[in-house]
Amino acid sequence: MSVLLPLLIVLLPMSITALAIFLVLRRNRRFINPLTKSLARAPGTQLARQLSAEQVEVGFGVSELLLPALIPMYIFMQFKERILLWEPISLGFFMVSMLAWVVLVAIAIRRLLKRFDRIRVLRLAYECELAVGQELDQLMRFGFRVFHDVQAGKFNVDHLVIGPAGVFAVETKGRSKRMDDAAGGGKTVYRVAYENGVLTFPGWSESEPPKQAARQASWANKWLSEAVGFPVLVKPVVVLPGWYVENKDNPAVPVIASGYIEKFFRSQRPQALSPQQIQQISYQVDQKVRDLPPGEVGKPLSES
Numbered sequence: 001m002s003v004l005l006p007l008l009i010v011l012l013p014m015s016i017t018a019l020a021i022f023l024v025l026r027r028n029r030r031f032i033n034p035l036t037k038s039l040a041r042a043p044g045t046q047l048a049r050q051l052s053a054e055q056v057e058v059g060f061g062v063s064e065l066l067l068p069a070l071i072p073m074y075i076f077m078q079f080k081e082r083i084l085l086w087e088p089i090s091l092g093f094f095m096v097s098m099l100a101w102v103v104l105v106a107i108a109i110r111r112l113l114k115r116f117d118r119i120r121v122l123r124l125a126y127e128c129e130l131a132v133g134q135e136l137d138q139l140m141r142f143g144f145r146v147f148h149d150v151q152a153g154k155f156n157v158d159h160l161v162i163g164p165a166g167v168f169a170v171e172t173k174g175r176s177k178r179m180d181d182a183a184g185g186g187k188t189v190y191r192v193a194y195e196n197g198v199l200t201f202p203g204w205s206e207s208e209p210p211k212q213a214a215r216q217a218s219w220a221n222k223w224l225s226e227a228v229g230f231p232v233l234v235k236p237v238v239v240l241p242g243w244y245v246e247n248k249d250n251p252a253v254p255v256i257a258s259g260y261i262e263k264f265f266r267s268q269r270p271q272a273l274s275p276q277q278i279q280q281i282s283y284q285v286d287q288k289v290r291d292l293p294p295g296e297v298g299k300p301l302s303e304s
Contacts, residue, residue: 035294041149043133046156047126049301054119056300065108128174128241129158135261142266145282147289157216162282165268167234169220171213194255195248210253213238227284
């Protein structure tokens with residue numbers, strides 16, 4: 001009994017929690033969603049579901065910290081009389097047990113910290129994609145059609161904008177501002193220089209976002225052209241929410257700040273797309289993004 005007591009102390013609350021969750025889920029199955037048609041994706045739908053999944057995993061990570069507690073509890077229950085009387089116990093057994101406890105706790109903490117880092121990155125990406133999506137939606141006042149979170153197998157196109165100015169694949173990139181830079185004040189610390197396909201932030205630079213946007217536009221170009229039966233030119237665009245972008249040349253892939261979205265799209269030259277062609281393209285995209293069955297919108301989604 002002395003050996004099983006520590007195990008019961010840890011597993012009993014976990015078992016009660018699991019039973020309560022099971023009963024709640026079983027009760028919820030009695031309620032039926034009245035919606036019958038699939039829903040269209042909102043900005044950041046995929047990211048929101050991944051974020052929800054990571055938050056669930058944090059709960060399991062916290063429970064992992066409780067399991068190593070079995071080791072010191074087991075030592076105490078085995079040698080409680082000696083410990084209470086300050087009598088010596090096997091030093092080798094004690095050292096091996098405590099080393100195992102330290103290793104297990106370190107592994108659990110490391111996994112938990114990685115989850116928190118992942119949540120921070122996902123939350124930033126989701127909020128930035130949501131903000132850009134909401135700003136893009138305002139373009140509908142000027143005749144544009146806007147779609148979000150277009151799934152393409154192993155990747156997704158954040159936004160597709162369709163209108164008289166053409167078809168645009170918009171990639172949102174959320175990048176954090178460092179606390180020490182932000183404390184300096186002024187616009188200079190929020191400035192991004194864009195030249196020769198390279199984005200130069202305060203303290204680092206990267207060239208992947210324009211390349212990624214170009215690849216996604218190429219995929220959308222091929223997919224839409226095959227779907228509608230006529231050539232569709234899809235132009236890539238990168239949006240950096242919260243940053244001031246300084247273009248130092250005429251890039252093949254435009255990179256703009258979120259506050260310039262309306263100005264950018266309304267300034268684009270019209271393409272030779274008839275209203276019927278715009279409707280055909282929009283129909284294909286609408287069918288593709290309308291793939292969420294009722295009840296799946298907020299469901300956690302694993303990274304796989």
